[in-house]
Amino acid sequence: MAGTSEPSPSPVIVLDNLVKFFGRFAALRGVSASFAPGRLYVILGDNGAGKSTLLRVISGLTEPSQGSFTLLGAKRVREVADRVGYMGHAPLLYDELNGMENLRYFGGLYGIHNDEVSRKAMLMVGLDPNLMRRVGQYSQGMRQRLSLARAVLHDPELMLLDEPFSNVDVRSARDMAAVLGRVRDQGKTIFVVTHQAQLMEGVADEFVHMAAGKIESREELKGRGFSRAEGSQKELGALAP
């Protein structure tokens, strides 16, 4: 089932003192924050800062050890699962199936049985829906694009993207960042965990800096000389060879 197109007026995510232990290691050490809808947040930080863990907790893949959070107004992630899109470190795709077969299956999990939706998602990320090649034979960049298509297939209100540009060439990464800018301009809320802040500078609304399992600072990016709608295009122009 596709999510509603209008974002909620209340905060899309409210985190209340989130703590996550892996054995004796604390990956999250009391994260509290609130995030407004319709914005693109970029989560930055060194390896081990807790970025991916935070995304996994928010997506419902990992239970917090302490603390609580609300997601799109719900206490349980499962209640709003059809309004959330998640893209993980790994591509979350079947190597033995081609792109359309993958999207057809994952669309089915959200009640989408229309091939046109899958075709549009593939075209949006710059992939050919008629490509019969199996995903196992895709390049890393193509996998990441298809993974993004899978995450946005059901038109979610909230997207949680973990390292979407890892192992992707600069051109593909730029294209993906532009896609994210366009999706945000449609009113969606996007969280991107990345080490490549420069790719998102023209597109993002806010940088969230994490260190040692905590949110260290939040940096508003408005007033950088161009509007949000134009941002992705201007930044793309500046990065183009």
Add this chain to the structure above:
Amino acid sequence: MSTASLTRATLVKDLRMEWRSKDAINSMLFFALLVVVIFSFAFNPTAEESRHIAGGLIWVAFLFAAVVALNQTWARELRNQVLDAYRVSPAPPNALFLAKAIGNFLFVVVLECLMTPLFVIFYELRSIGPVWQLIVVALLGTWALVVNGTFFAALSIRTRSREIMLPLILFPISIPALLGMVDATTSILTGEASPDFWIKMLGVYDLVFTSICLLLFETVLNAE
């Protein structure tokens, strides 16, 4: 987005992937074939002796071969962490479990269809009891193996040595079912006793363990 339609979609996806890779069916066939040939040479039984030992041989061979397929069940879901895509979706967890269990059931049934003629030839088997009862025992017994096997394979996917873990957990819990399968098969082949009790027991076993697996699968799927 009903459980039935998602089960069908996941089953079709799994069958398509198996058709392309043939990972499970090839390894099962090879393993079962080895067991049939080696046991045949090791025991070299007469037709009468075969009727008494074939039940045990057949089901042990199928149990071991099924474990090979069961270990493959979740391997595809772990590659590229695809299972996470299912977990974050609103799809009911039991649809995934049922699809996997039905898929394994079909794989093992195909194996049984291919291997049974070999058993008949190698062991000179002639059933004295009604053959249709053997089919009932095969279907109930196979479901008993795969429903628990699929569940425990899911339980062991996050352990480091899951190939060893699965038989360690599965075999003890399958003993009542295995006993039922072997005794029912022997009763039918020899015609010396009625298999009714064992068939009923297998039916109850299937019902109980299928219910337990369905009740607990969501917890297993989301366990860290």
